[in-house]
Amino acid sequence: MMIEEDMDLSMKVIVVGNGQVGKTSMITRFARGVYTQEYKKTLAVDFLEKRMWIESAGEELTFLLWDTAGQEEYDAITRGYYKGAGAAIIAFSTVDRASFEAVESWHKKIVDECGQIIMLLVQTKVDLIDQAVFTAQEAESLSRKLRIPLYRTCVSANLNIEDAFLALGEKFLAKGAHRNHQSVQRMFQSVDCSLGYV
Template sequence: MEEDDLEIAIKVLVVGNGGVGKSSLIQRYCKGSYTSQYKKTIGVDFLEKSIEVDGQEVRMMLWDTAGQEEFDSITKSYYRGAQCCVLAFSITDRASFDAVDRWREKVVEQCGDKVCMVIVQNKMDLLDQGQHNSEGAQDGGPLDTSNYVTPQEGEDLAKRLKMRLHRISVKNNEGVHPVFEHLCGKYLASLKKMKQEMQQVSSSGAASSDMIGMFSTSISQDTATSSNTNGNTKNNSKGSKTKGDDDEERNDAINARTGTINLKPSRQRTGKGKDKKKKMGGCSLI
């Protein structure tokens, strides 16, 4: 089977405050259905949809998360392993707009900063209604539109977070599919870039023979020989060797005889105080 024939699975989170239309967005995209009746999501929900992007089969696993704070301890455990995320807010709910930064931080905390993200401004079908109500309010109407988020505010947020903004109407099925098509394309592009970087590393003779990731695989024959013939050689620069130095040289000698590749960190962690320049752990390949 060709590598390109393999199906790629992508875990997509849809997060945001309650009532912004997260469940409706997923239902509209996966099932093509919509209901105006609001039903609060308890914990998490999950749907799948398979699509083709640039000739590549992609299976999207869409996770619908509760927006209420009482479910935080439940929903955050489902964030891990996600490759993509939709940050949703409603044009009629300023609190949901103000909370976008907080939702982004939660996702980054659990998944890292490499997750592909987009911002979705939902309920654009109500924009005209808001403008109409604003005019009515000027004529003495009772309706307050201060809670509405303008399109320009959405643009400014997207620029600040360096993400793409999608204005959609789940109710009218406008702009829904491009959200997920963009996420898929962005993630596939990141996979392609990662593959190219790995090929460049493997094509480098020095890197492939002496390095595995950030670990050095070379074994000093001088160290192994001296450990075999004189296990208690002194360290000229620092006086007598420590027990850890003796153990390390003895392990190198054993590895040289048995054909074991000893992986040693090619760099050190930097810490504070007593932990400064603390050595990273290693492992062995038989």
């Protein structure tokens, strides 16, 4: 019988948000360490994987990163990939008011499919703060309302990208979520995703 210490610890992370907010760029920067300004529309779902040492837990964690399309026409498809998620990032753009206003809708979709899993709000494109279409206070108020930590990021400058994912990993391992889920066996098994929120 395989014992837990022999397994690769993994966490399925779904990254959601409206189209063109920078989800793919953020995931690519984290997983591959590269940045491109070229926009390529995600068709339904893309997948990347990244291993990271979580110092606070003394363990290596594999992030299974699911990049979901933000367009409404893919909604029925992408929601099928929420199952088994251990964590989620809701992304919105500094220069896209609609993406900010859609955050609560994305939050509801995650809760409906997965329960209260670990989540982060990620504000993208903070290098364009002089063109911001909502205030810092509005973003902070939304974070408090949803009880979800807020990270302000810039992919081009690699600002707070790794910190955001590290925060997810630390909380996931600190909650012992990997010990309660078959997801420690890594790939794409379907599991209950009700982890709770702290």
